[in-house]
Amino acid sequence: MTLVTQKEKTKKKELGFATRAIHSGQSPDPTTGAVSPPIYQTTTYAQQAVGVHKGYTYSRTGNPSVSALEENLSELEKGVGCACFSSGMAAITAVFSLLSQGDHAIISEVVYGGTPRLCNNILSRFGINFTYADTSSETEVKKAIRENTKLIFVETPANPTLKLTDIRALSGIKGSAKLVVDNTFSSPALQLPIELGADIVVHSTTKFIEGHNTTIGGAVISKNKKDHEDIKFIQNATGSILSPFNAWLTLRGLKTLELRMKKHSENAQLVAEYLEDHPKVSKVLYPGLSSFPQASLAKRQNLTKNGFGGILAFELKGGVKAGLRFASSLSLITLAENLGAVETMVTHPATMTHAAMSKEAREKAGITDGLIRVSVGLEDPKDIIEDLDQGIKKTSS
Ligand SMILES: Cc1ncc(COP(=O)(O)O)c(C=O)c1O
Known part of the structure; x- marks a missing residue:
């Protein structure tokens, strides 16, 4: 001991x-x-x-x-x-x-x-x-x-x-x-x-x-x-x-938690900004965006000033169909249940992590059927964005 x-x-x-x-x-x-x-x-x-x-x-x-x-x-x-x-x-x-x-x-x-x-x-x-x-x-x-x-x-x-x-x-x-x-x-x-x-x-x-x-x-x-x-x-x-x-x-x-959280936040901010500007994306939820409904609380609660975390959620125009197609079109990014690791991972909460909730409870909580959750990893942000980009393109092909 x-x-x-x-x-x-x-x-x-x-x-x-x-x-x-x-x-x-x-x-x-x-x-x-x-x-x-x-x-x-x-x-x-x-x-x-x-x-x-x-x-x-x-x-x-x-x-x-x-x-x-x-x-x-x-x-x-x-x-x-x-x-x-x-x-x-x-x-x-x-x-x-x-x-x-x-x-x-x-x-x-x-x-x-x-x-x-x-x-x-x-x-x-x-x-x-x-x-x-x-x-x-x-x-x-x-x-x-x-x-x-x-x-x-x-x-x-x-x-x-x-x-x-x-x-x-x-x-x-x-x-x-x-x-x-x-x-x-x-x-x-x-x-x-x-x-x-x-x-x-x-x-x-x-x-x-x-x-x-x-x-x-x-x-x-x-x-x-x-x-x-x-x-x-x-x-x-x-x-x-x-x-x-x-x-x-x-x-x-x-041992590397602080370093990782800073980089997760940095990468997620870049990905969130990219998605927010994308014409095929209807909604992006990330506490580091000024459009986030609780942006000022996010700043207040973030006492360490190390960033706003590695997780974001977004919705594609085209709803569930587009979301599911996108999720299975990725090559670098993994479709998986977990979050918070060095690898970037996406999840479709309605059918994966939150499937145990009733559809009614999900909708009340804003977990729409088209919502995609991204756990932004520590890869080069350029590569993460490129993979997201090709995945989004595939939703309309
Ligand atoms: C916010 C949160 N709390 C708790 C859990 C449950 O953790 P575990 O899968 O380690 O049992 C999860 C799992 O995804 C989670 O996202």
Whole structure:
């Protein structure tokens, strides 16, 4: 276990983001000096006597490779602690497991489709009630709050329309409910929800955090100790833990997070501007465009000034037919479910990531059948635009 004294921790917190991303939770291995910390591929740990051990007993409860990632993410998100999970959905399940029968939760009406699938099909069977609200509107959130509202779950920017929720404003009206922010689209390199007033941050680390399309993982970072302890209890009790190897790969990805997010944002801005000027494109949604409906909130919420992220959505003239034809005409860009990796990927949310939502719920949330989501990667932007261009041309041939 890396023993970090409180004094050292305070010193580390003063370091810049990129420095923390590279060093937090990771010091050279004390036995060999290995700069890259070893992968602790072990189930259990020898005890010197009954109950006498070095802080680890069994790898569902704790593993040094996973602890290193948890310490790193906690410092990047400015929380008191982090718990890592086997997927983003496992992390979200852990957060909702803080609730009890009879509790009520409010969820952004635009979220990754897996979140309502979990809530509507599984958690509702345990007597937890949900309201889907337009969390970009304080009035709508106030209307949805009930006496038994214990949790407000927002995704901002939301998947796939990029709709924003004002985290600071919601933290002012949430009352005793916990404000949970899914920060997957931005990562802490762009947005710091805890600084803006959130109680808990969740991540699908599968996306920008790991960033290389090689792992599935999730994380929950808490602002206060009690929530962190409760989440750690749930992590151990339910067992949906991250493997040491995936933790190690995720830590490696994190080392370049700030650099990648700046470049993802730079490339996405160029792609968004290209699409906005294209005569065959009817709509482009990207928080860095001045035409974005919530452009000023995007600027306000973006405390790190590292850019507006790598995700954008657009609609082609010609609707669904044109969209589907475009998606299968790309050559460099991959048609895939994931986002947030170095490779540029496109998705058709209505039939892929958000197929679990009803058509009615999708339309209410602005997820039209013709919407295409692009996760802009780190390739040369000229090549990305060229491939998009030839794909768009094919829609009318
Ligand atoms: C915003 C968001 N949150 C959570 C998830 C779920 O993460 P995972 O696929 O790692 O379970 C996703 C997956 O696409 C997502 O986009």
